[in-house]
Amino acid sequence: ELKVEQNPLFLSMQEGKNYTIYCNYSTTSDRLYWYRQDPGKSLESLFVLLSNGAVKQEGRLMASLDTKARLSTLHITAAVHDLSATYFCAVDERGGADGLTFGKGTHLIIQP
Amino acid sequence: DTAVSQTPKYLVTQMGNDKSIKCEQNLGHDTMYWYKQDSKKFLKIMFSYNNKELIINETVPNRFSPKSPDKAHLNLHINSLELGDSAVYFCASSQYTSGGPHSTDTQYFGPGTRLTVL
Numbered sequence: 001e002l003k004v005e006q007n008p009l010f011l012s013m014q015e016g017k018n019y020t021i022y023c024n025y026s027t028t029s030d031r032l033y034w035y036r037q038d039p040g041k042s043l044e045s046l047f048v049l050l051s052n053g054a055v056k057q058e059g060r061l062m063a064s065l066d067t068k069a070r071l072s073t074l075h076i077t078a079a080v081h082d083l084s085a086t087y088f089c090a091v092d093e094r095g096g097a098d099g100l101t102f103g104k105g106t107h108l109i110i111q112p
Numbered sequence: 113d114t115a116v117s118q119t120p121k122y123l124v125t126q127m128g129n130d131k132s133i134k135c136e137q138n139l140g141h142d143t144m145y146w147y148k149q150d151s152k153k154f155l156k157i158m159f160s161y162n163n164k165e166l167i168i169n170e171t172v173p174n175r176f177s178p179k180s181p182d183k184a185h186l187n188l189h190i191n192s193l194e195l196g197d198s199a200v201y202f203c204a205s206s207q208y209t210s211g212g213p214h215s216t217d218t219q220y221f222g223p224g225t226r227l228t229v230l
Binding site for chain 1: 145147152153154155156157159160167169202204217218219220221222223224
């Protein structure tokens with residue numbers, strides 16, 4: 001059974017600081033996704049990582065994938081309050097046929 | 113121009129009732145999904161469906177059944193609702209392109225339906 005583990009599950013940080021969220025998974029998949037969810041809202045796609053060594057950046061967020069280590073990271077640079085949300089990583093084991101297996105999410109609070 | 117839509121947004125009902133949640137996507141995708149998000153925010157796949165294959169997560173009770181009248185719709189029907197069914201249900205869709213250098217395979221999620229069983 002595929003397992004996806006995120007850490008930390010809860011993170012409180014100050015604006016301007018840098019931090020990294022880690023996502024470990026137990027399969028050999030090379031398809032990993034990051035989503036953002038605001039309270040009471042749907043999931044917004046942030047990054048799609050489809051190969052070993054993939055790195056994508058959008059604003060203050062950067063995601064990377066190391067399929068050999070079965071590890072993805074989501075790095076936050078110079079955090080701002082608007083980035084407060086819950087961040088999920090998810091793994092696709094069979095090219096979409098089985099749906100995504102999600103981590104438990106990282107609840108991120110960025111304080112002024 | 114909503115990509116994935118769900119109705120209703122909120123659903124409050126009594127135990128034992130039967131209810132349906134509707135989902136429509138206008139992205140032309142060939143695969144649709146239902147996910148359940150529990151009170152701890154944990155997301156779990158329930159079903160994935162394309163025009164060839166229905167895959168059911170083995171942990172989903174058979175009181176839950178997906179119904180697809182056409183490629184753009186995947187409705188979720190729930191029989192004999194129980195207290196533990198209370199959750200947010202998300203529909204999603206994607207284009208199953210089996211990877212490749214130009215594939216995005218992003219799953220787009222609907223707004224969610226908050227189901228409360230009393």
